[in-house]
Amino acid sequence: MVRERPSISNIVLVATVDPQCIWKEEIMNYLKEGILPDDPVKARRTRFKAPRFTLIESQLYKRTIDGSLLKCLDEDQANYVLKEIHEGSCGNHSGARSLAQKIMRQGYSWTILLKDAKEFIHKCENYQRYASQIHAPAEPMKPVQIVCPFD
Structure with a gap:
């Protein structure tokens, strides 16, 4: 028996939305068309943040204090940049703050x-193995008794 029409009449496409990229879309929509989110709190937050960003050829950039532009990344791009800077050819498995600063210096x-x-660094095996050790004594320090001072 051959079916002439599909058994499912209505096909519904479900698009997954990355919650980390919603902020980027909200700011881009506001800068392009002036559209604010429906939620008044999000709308106020977007209006407040938008002057720190700029759009260049549909790419969102963040302005820094010194005037340079930092490219805003999606989650996949961010994971790639984290991995390359932390473990790449010039990577030195540094800590979280220095890794974040290196990423910002790269733009x-x-x-x-x-x-x-x-x-990311908590998942890195080499960082965990070679991280700085805590060299605190196992018990509280005790003063050394001097029997004859100036002897």
Whole structure:
């Protein structure tokens, strides 16, 4: 028996939305067309953040204090940049703050950069193995008794 029409009449496409990239879309929509989100809190936040960003050929950039532009990345791009700078040919498995600073010096940015850097280095085996050790004594220090001072 051959069917002449599909058994499912209505096909529904479900698009997954990355919650980390929503901020980027909100700011881009506001800068392009002046469209604000429906939620008044998000609309106020978007209106407040938007002057720190600029659009160049449909790519979002963040302005820094010194006037340079940092490219805003999606989650996939951010993971690639984290991996390359931390483990790449010039990577030295540095800590979270220095990794975040290196990424910003390379010209990239996203909202939760420091949080992502912390999570990433905690997954790195080499960082965990060679991280600085805590050299605190196992018990409290005790003063040395001097029997004859100036002897």
